[in-house]
Amino acid sequence: MRSDRFKKNASDALADPQLQEALEGVRHNFVGARARAAENLSSFEDLRDNARDIKDHVLDHLDLYLEHFEKKVTAQGGHVHWAATAADARQAVLDICRKHDAKTATKGKSMISEEIELNDFLEENGIEPIETDLGEYIIQLREEAPSHIIAPAVHISMEQVREDFRKHHSHLPEDRPMSDPRSLLLEARGILRDKFLSADIGITGANFLVAETGTSVIVTNEGNGDLTQTLPRVHVVLASIEKIVPNLEDMSQILRVLARSATGQEMSVYTTLSSGPRRQDDLDGPEEYHVILLDNGRSSMLGTEFQEMLRCIRCGACMNHCPVYHAVGGHAYGWVYPGPMGSVLTPSLTGIEHSSDLPNASTFCGRCEQVCPVRIPLPKLLRHWREKEFEKHLSPSSHRYNLRLWAFLAKRPRLYRLATSIARSGMRLMSFGSGHIKFLPLAGAWIKHREMPVPESGGFFAQYARRGLGS
Amino acid sequence: MSASDEILSKIRNAVTKGDNSQNRTRIVQERIANHPAGIRPYGHSDRTEIRKLFVEKAEAAAASVAICDSGDVERQVLEFLRQHNLPTALRMGDDPRLAEYGIGKNRLLETATGVSEGADEVTLSHAFSGAAETGTLALVSGKDNPTTLNFLGQNHIVILKEEDLLLHQEDIWNKLRDVYGEGKMPRTFNYITGPSRSADIQQTLILGAHGPLRLHIIIVKG
Amino acid sequence: MKEKPVVGLFVTCLVDLFRPSVGFAALKLLEDAGCKVQVPMAQTCCGQPAWNSGDRADTADLACQVIKAFEGFDYVVAPSGSCAGMLKKHYPEVFQQDPSWRERASEFSAKVYELTSFLSDVMNVTRVEADTEADLTYHDSCAGLRELGISAQPRKLLASMPGVSCREMKDCETCCGFGGTFSVKYSEISNSIVSTKTENIRSTGASMLVAGDLGCLLNMAGKLKREGSDIEVRHVAEVLAGMTDNPAIGASGNTKRNS
Numbered sequence: 001m002r003s004d005r006f007k008k009n010a011s012d013a014l015a016d017p018q019l020q021e022a023l024e025g026v027r028h029n030f031v032g033a034r035a036r037a038a039e040n041l042s043s044f045e046d047l048r049d050n051a052r053d054i055k056d057h058v059l060d061h062l063d064l065y066l067e068h069f070e071k072k073v074t075a076q077g078g079h080v081h082w083a084a085t086a087a088d089a090r091q092a093v094l095d096i097c098r099k100h101d102a103k104t105a106t107k108g109k110s111m112i113s114e115e116i117e118l119n120d121f122l123e124e125n126g127i128e129p130i131e132t133d134l135g136e137y138i139i140q141l142r143e144e145a146p147s148h149i150i151a152p153a154v155h156i157s158m159e160q161v162r163e164d165f166r167k168h169h170s171h172l173p174e175d176r177p178m179s180d181p182r183s184l185l186l187e188a189r190g191i192l193r194d195k196f197l198s199a200d201i202g203i204t205g206a207n208f209l210v211a212e213t214g215t216s217v218i219v220t221n222e223g224n225g226d227l228t229q230t231l232p233r234v235h236v237v238l239a240s241i242e243k244i245v246p247n248l249e250d251m252s253q254i255l256r257v258l259a260r261s262a263t264g265q266e267m268s269v270y271t272t273l274s275s276g277p278r279r280q281d282d283l284d285g286p287e288e289y290h291v292i293l294l295d296n297g298r299s300s301m302l303g304t305e306f307q308e309m310l311r312c313i314r315c316g317a318c319m320n321h322c323p324v325y326h327a328v329g330g331h332a333y334g335w336v337y338p339g340p341m342g343s344v345l346t347p348s349l350t351g352i353e354h355s356s357d358l359p360n361a362s363t364f365c366g367r368c369e370q371v372c373p374v375r376i377p378l379p380k381l382l383r384h385w386r387e388k389e390f391e392k393h394l395s396p397s398s399h400r401y402n403l404r405l406w407a408f409l410a411k412r413p414r415l416y417r418l419a420t421s422i423a424r425s426g427m428r429l430m431s432f433g434s435g436h437i438k439f440l441p442l443a444g445a446w447i448k449h450r451e452m453p454v455p456e457s458g459g460f461f462a463q464y465a466r467r468g469l470g471s
Numbered sequence: 472m473s474a475s476d477e478i479l480s481k482i483r484n485a486v487t488k489g490d491n492s493q494n495r496t497r498i499v500q501e502r503i504a505n506h507p508a509g510i511r512p513y514g515h516s517d518r519t520e521i522r523k524l525f526v527e528k529a530e531a532a533a534a535s536v537a538i539c540d541s542g543d544v545e546r547q548v549l550e551f552l553r554q555h556n557l558p559t560a561l562r563m564g565d566d567p568r569l570a571e572y573g574i575g576k577n578r579l580l581e582t583a584t585g586v587s588e589g590a591d592e593v594t595l596s597h598a599f600s601g602a603a604e605t606g607t608l609a610l611v612s613g614k615d616n617p618t619t620l621n622f623l624g625q626n627h628i629v630i631l632k633e634e635d636l637l638l639h640q641e642d643i644w645n646k647l648r649d650v651y652g653e654g655k656m657p658r659t660f661n662y663i664t665g666p667s668r669s670a671d672i673q674q675t676l677i678l679g680a681h682g683p684l685r686l687h688i689i690i691v692k693g
Numbered sequence: 694m695k696e697k698p699v700v701g702l703f704v705t706c707l708v709d710l711f712r713p714s715v716g717f718a719a720l721k722l723l724e725d726a727g728c729k730v731q732v733p734m735a736q737t738c739c740g741q742p743a744w745n746s747g748d749r750a751d752t753a754d755l756a757c758q759v760i761k762a763f764e765g766f767d768y769v770v771a772p773s774g775s776c777a778g779m780l781k782k783h784y785p786e787v788f789q790q791d792p793s794w795r796e797r798a799s800e801f802s803a804k805v806y807e808l809t810s811f812l813s814d815v816m817n818v819t820r821v822e823a824d825t826e827a828d829l830t831y832h833d834s835c836a837g838l839r840e841l842g843i844s845a846q847p848r849k850l851l852a853s854m855p856g857v858s859c860r861e862m863k864d865c866e867t868c869c870g871f872g873g874t875f876s877v878k879y880s881e882i883s884n885s886i887v888s889t890k891t892e893n894i895r896s897t898g899a900s901m902l903v904a905g906d907l908g909c910l911l912n913m914a915g916k917l918k919r920e921g922s923d924i925e926v927r928h929v930a931e932v933l934a935g936m937t938d939n940p941a942i943g944a945s946g947n948t949k950r951n952s
Contacts, residue, residue, distance in 0.1 A: 007879070014885050025674040027864075043512045050509045057502075063482040064499040070475070072654065082474035134680060135671035151671065158673040181672035189681055196681075197589050212503045213656045223667040223682020226622045230659070241478065246499070247506035248647075252640040256512070263670075266528065267605040270682065271662035279658050283564075283617045284586045295478045303485030323868040327885040361879050363872025363886070364745060365835035380786075386747030395746065399874070403743060407751035410706075410737040411758060420710050435945035436918050445880035450887070450915030453711065453943035460704050460713035464732055 003334035003346055006357035013328040022155050023329055026148075030320035033264025034371060041260065050253045052375045055311035058244050059302065065211040065244045066293065072214025076276030078289040086116035089294045093118060093203065093236060096290055097127050100234055102200035108218060108225030109133035110205030111149055111314060112238040112294055114336045115349075118203075129203075130195045132224035134188055141168050147330030149337065150262050150316040155329050158184065192224070202228040202286065206239035207258070207313070209291070212247035215275045216291055219258060219268045226272055235274065235286035240294045242310040254313060257373035262315040297349040305384045309344050311374040318368035318378060324361055333358060340368035340378040347385050356394050359385035417461055424455045503654075511639045513604055521603045521638050522690065528606025532665030533678055534686040538633075541691050544572035548628060549579060551687045552593065557626060562587055563595035566615035569630070572691070587623035594624030594683075598631040600643045601688075605664055608688065609643050612659035621661055627683035629663070634693040700728040701766035703759070703805075705776045706738040707907040712942065715907060718934035719772040719808050725934075726816040733762040739771075739779040744787070745873055756787050757794065760801045768815065769805045772930045773906050774837020777807035782840045807837055808930055809905060813846035819853060823935025826856040830899035831929070832890070832913065833866045834906035847905055847929050857932070860897040864889075871912040887916045894924065901925040901941075903932055914943035 002009060013019055038044045058065055070080045083089035089112075097105065105122060107113060107129055119129040119140070131140040135153035139146055141164045146152030153161075162178050165187055177183040204225050208217040216237040218225045229235045245251045259265040278285040301307055319325040319339025330338035335346045335355070343358035352359075359382040368378040389395050409416045430437045436451035437443075443452055472480075487495070515521050526536045537547045552559055560581035563569055574595070575582035587594055596616045600609040608629050612618045621627060637643055640662075651657060667682030678684065700723050704716045716732075723730045740755030759780065763769045771777040781802045788794040812818040831851065837843040844866075851857050870876065870886025877883075890913060894902050902917070902924050904910050914926035925941040 010879070010882055014881055022674075029670075029674050041512055043510050047510055047512075054509075060486050061495055061499050062486060063479045064496060066479065066482075068499065068503060082478055084474050084477055088474060132681065133671070134669045138671065151674070153671050154674065158675075161672055181675040182677050184672055185669055185677050185680060189679075192681065193589060212506060213654055215656055215660075221667065222669045222671075222680035223622050224680070226618070226661070227681055230618050230622065241482075246502045248644040249506045249508045249641055252644070253509040255640070256510075265532075265664075267532070267607050267662065267664040269532070269664050269667055271607075271664075273656060273660040273662075275656040275658060275660075277658070279613070281614045282612055282658055283614050284619045285612060285658050293475075293478075295481075299478055299481040299485060302482060303488075323870060323886045324879075324882055326889075327882050361875070361882065363835070363868050363870060363875045363883075365868035365872070366839035367835070367866075367868070370839050383745065383747065386745065387749060388747070390747030390749075399746070399878075403746055403748060403751070407743055407748070407755070410740075411751075411754055413735050413737050416737045420706075424710060433945065435940055436915065436943045443877070445877045446915070449880055449884035449919065450912065451918040451943055453911050453914050453918070455711045456713055456939070458713065460709040460716040461732075461734060463713055464716075465734070 001335055001350060001354060003350070003355035003358060006332060006334060006361060009332035009334055010328040013332045018157055019155050019329050022157060023326055026154060026320060027326050030263070034261055034317060034320065037260035037264040037266065044257065044260065047253060047256050048373050048375055051257050051373055052311060054245060054250045054253060055374050058246065059242065059307060059310055062241065062244065062302070065246060066241060068211045069209050069214055069244060072211070073276065073291055076214055078214065078276040078291060081290060081292045083292055083294045086296050089116045089238065089292050089296070090118055090121045092292050094121070094125055096234060096236055097122070097201055100200060102127055104128045104130060104195070104199045105201040105203050106130045106132050106196055106199040106228045106232065108204035108220065108228040109136050109152070110203065110238050111336060112205050112240055113203065114146060115296065116294065130199065132192050132196065132228055134185060134222060137188055137192065138164060145331065145336065147338065148316060148319060149314050155331065196227040196231050199232045201234045201236060202232040203236045203238060204229050206237050206243050208245050208251050208254070209239055209243045210248060210251055210273070211244055213275055215273045217251065217271065217273050219271050221269045223270055226270055229274060230285055233286060234288040234290070237291045238294065239291060240296070241298055258313055258315055261317040261371065261373040301348050306344065306348050306381060308376050309348060309381055311376055312341050312345070313374055315373055317371040317373065321367045321371050323363060323365060340382070344378060344381040344385065352385060352388055352394065356389055359389070417459060421459055421462065424459060427452070427455055428457060506644070508641045511641055513638055515603070515638055518633070521636060522633060525601055525603035525606055525636055528603065529665070529688055530606070532606050534606065534665045534688055536688045536690065538690045538692060541572060544630060544689060544691060545574050545577070545580065547689045548574065548595070551628060555626065555685065557593055561593035561595050561628070562591045562620060562624070564614065564616040564620060566597040568597050569595070572630070586617045587619040589623050591624045593626045593628065594620040595628045595630070596620050598629050598635065600646055601631050601636045602640050602643055603636060603638050604640070607662050607664040610661045610663065611657040613657060618659045618661065621663065622682045624683055626685045626687065628687045628689065630689045630691060632691050632693060636690070697727055697729045698767040700730050700768045700770050701763045702730050702732045703736060703739070703763065703769055703771040703776060703780065704732065705771055705773045705907065708772060711911065712907060712928065714936060714939050715772050715928040715930050718928070718930035718936045719770070721934045721936070722808065722812060722821070722930060723770060726812055726818050728816065731766065735762040739776045741776065741779045742873060744779065744783060749787070752787055753791070756784050756798065760784070760798060764797070764801050766804065768811065769801070770808055770811045771805070772808045772928065774807045774834050774841055774843055775906050775908060777805055778836040778840035781805040807841055807843055807905065809847040809850055810841060810843050813849060818850065821850055821854055821933045823854060823933060824856055825854060825932050825935050825937050827901045827932060828858050828860070828899050829901040829903045829932070830860050830862045830894060830897040831865065832862070832869060832894070832902060832904040832909065834904050834909045835868050837905050838866060843905065850933055851903070851929070860899045862893045862897045864893055869909045869913050871908045873908065876912060887912055891916045891920060891922070895922060899924070901927060903927055903929050905929045910942050918943045
């Protein structure tokens with residue numbers, strides 16, 4: 001958790017040319033792809049409305065859908081574990097591993113796993129976690145956190161991957177082909193193929209939990225999630241409680257906006273529905289099936305002004321379109337969830353005291369809300385966090401003082417005009433006859449990077465009154 | 472108090488807002504039982520149109536598609552293998568429909584059955600259905616079509632009967648309910664849209680990640 | 694003939710402080726379009742700095758001040774998508790929990806428009822007659838674009854001017870990085886965002902940058918100036934009103950346009 005160091009993190013990110021180059025790609029690839037996908041489906045905007053309404057309905061009836069889901073899973077021979085905290089969820093995973101004397105666990109991409117810091121915990125307990133999503137695999141080798149919720153290694157260059165593979169795959173011939181992304185991908189595929197086949201436990205996340213059928217669903221492109229959950233004896237699903245949908249039809253409504261918003265695909269390559277363990281006739285599939293339902297602060301968001309955040313389906317569109325994310329990347333945000341959704345969620349789950357910069361580091365440009373498939377009013381929720389900070393006196397005292405003074409004046413138009421006319425004259429003086437100001441008290445941060453244009457002489461109202469027009 | 476009680480009572484306190492619980496329960500039960508369909512994006516009704524849409528979308532997702540009569544399926548399989556210089560050997564499930572097409576009968580193809588253990592160049596499955604809206608195949612687990620065949624082969628060939636091809640996911644859900652019963656599912660249900668892929672290295676899209684490098688669909692006209 | 698609509702001009706604090714000529718350009722455009730325009734003197738700021746700082750109490754006080762001063766007009770028009778967005782979209786939110794003001798705020802908000810959209814959509818202006826000569830590029834300010842849907846209106850009005858040609862910049866809908874106090878609190882990030890923006894502006898080869906919000910314009914003008922660019926930066930109202938004789942934003946007094 002390094003969200004309290006956002007400014008420093010951002011500074012470092014801005015000074016990292018390799019990261020800046022990677023972010024250039026984010027700016028272009030995701031934005032264009034999502035726009036084309038939205039344009040190619042005439043009902044896309046209506047589907048967004050439906051997706052929003054489905055999630056709202058679920059949140060209002062979350063207790064009942066969760067109970068139904070549990071009943072269905074149990075009836076199919078699966079196991080449901082409820083975890084109020086991250087520690088509870090970690091322990092539940094460990095207990096399952098212990099029961100099966102597991103030494104290795106392959107893992108599909110799961111943000112919940114990142115949230116509960118499962119990998120470190122498993123390692124401490126003698127179980128080797130193996131990330132199998134290519135991006136997650138790369139950052140696991142590098143001992144880094146993901147910088148994007150659907151493209152975890154988006155900040156890393158091909159050259160860096162090559163170096164990592166040389167270092168970690170030292171048993172492979174020195175002169176093997178490594179010159180392009182394809183050869184690196186095939187190398188990882190080969191290495192991970194063996195891991196899939198020998199793992200004791202497979203751990204995946206879930207994009208949906210379907211109450212109607214007691215089904216967990218993963219949406220992926222690589223096929224690693226499927227190999228993770230099909231080959232080992234035990235499949236463990238990590239899911240947060242808000243992933244529930246009432247029925248298959250509701251899931252389809254949301255699927256139609258999910259991939260289109262995320263990568264611009266109409267459907268991701270693999271959408272896999274899992275319902276319990278291997279059946280009598282089955283020749284493959286896990287013998288045990290466990291779902292761990294994680295709360296970890298989410299139920300405390302229900303019924304508050306932040307409830308709408310729980311509609312989030314983790315597509316990443318908000319960060320893909322965020323000018324601040326584009327500038328600093330995901331690591332600057334300091335925790336698992338970056339970008340606008342993270343700036344709302346992180347304070348909700350970890351406390352605003354530790355992440356006070358996040359809601360403020362937004363220009364409120366509104367592009368995140370414009371593209372959110374479930375229409376979460378992200379700027380409004382960020383503003384709510386600013387209100388909490390203001391109430392709790394968490395915002396810097398200099399800022400509060402300036403705001404006080406300004407508000408005092410702004411409520412008194414005559415006094416305000418006097419003050420602004422003094423400010424205007426001062427600024428004109430500081431310009432020394434040029435069109436802009438190179439030095440100005442209180443505006444150092446502005447002037448460091450740009451000129452301050454000089455005001456025209458005389459305020460609007462003074463000129464207007466001189467013309468005898470004032471009303 | 473158990474963890475589930477703790478979580479559920481927190482949720483209940485936050486969301487019920489004085490609504491009587493019977494009413495809430497009824498709403499939830501009805502939504503699950505009636506599973507009302509939302510927006511279905513396409514209006515196609517004609518079988519040929521649906522097939523055309525499926526082919527267009529599947530090809531856009533980088534799958535290859537062949538269409539043939541039921542007597543010609545094996546020849547289409549061999550044609551795909553020849554095109555890509557693949558051995559004339561494959562692994563498939565026990566699906567009786569595959570036997571009906573005579574696959575492996577003439578010894579032009581060496582066939583193995585059962586689960587894949589990761590060394591198969593070519594695997595063959597029979598689809599449960601397909602959704603034309605996105606060129607997506609629907610496959611169900613079971614001894615007829617083990618799930619490992621969908622993911623462990625380097626090349627995956629899937630046979631889809633034109634009569635099983637539907638327009639939307641909602642149509643497939645109804646077909647599933649007809650076969651498995653209300654609220655019931657096979658252990659694994661796979662939607663597959665094109666071959667596996669990744670863009671995790673330098674945002675460069677590469678086909679063929681952990682799953683098959685190629686996906687070939689043979690549509691059998693009914 | 695229908696009676697002239699009476700418009701209250703919400704000048705905005707930045708126009709009052711930095712660039713009154715934008716206010717007079719708006720005044721001229723509204724009068725040319727057939728409106729009777731009044732400017733209440735009891736106006737300062739829409740309250741957005743307080744609103745975006747989480748200070749609801751001061752926001753509500755300032756909103757009351759604005760509503761009282763303007764609710765008698767047929768329309769309220771501001772030469773800023775950001776301030777108009779505050780008045781139109783956020784005032785009802787400010788008073789959501791306040792039954793005594795909620796309705797009054799909603800009625801007020803229904804009458805609020807940003808200048809170019811008011812001219813186009815309400816007054817049905819399709820041509821402006823000013824003889825400004827400009828080879829310009831237009832930046833869509835975020836609040837106007839996304840809160841009020843303003844994109845086509847200013848472009849149409851500019852395109853109706855015989856002397857004006859417009860070249861679209863790449864990512865014209867991407868934020869310039871201003872964001873009010875954001876530009877000072879997170880000045881390095883803001884600088885990175887505005888640098889991308891000015892690069893896109895310069896790549897068009899246009900000699901003038903036009904936008905509808907003074908905050909964004911000050912930011913982009915300040916950056917362009919720092920980069921040594923001589924691209925003229927102006928508010929869309931100045932161009933539409935043909936009032937481009939005064940120095941451009943951030944330009945010194947002795948480099949007047951020679952058009």
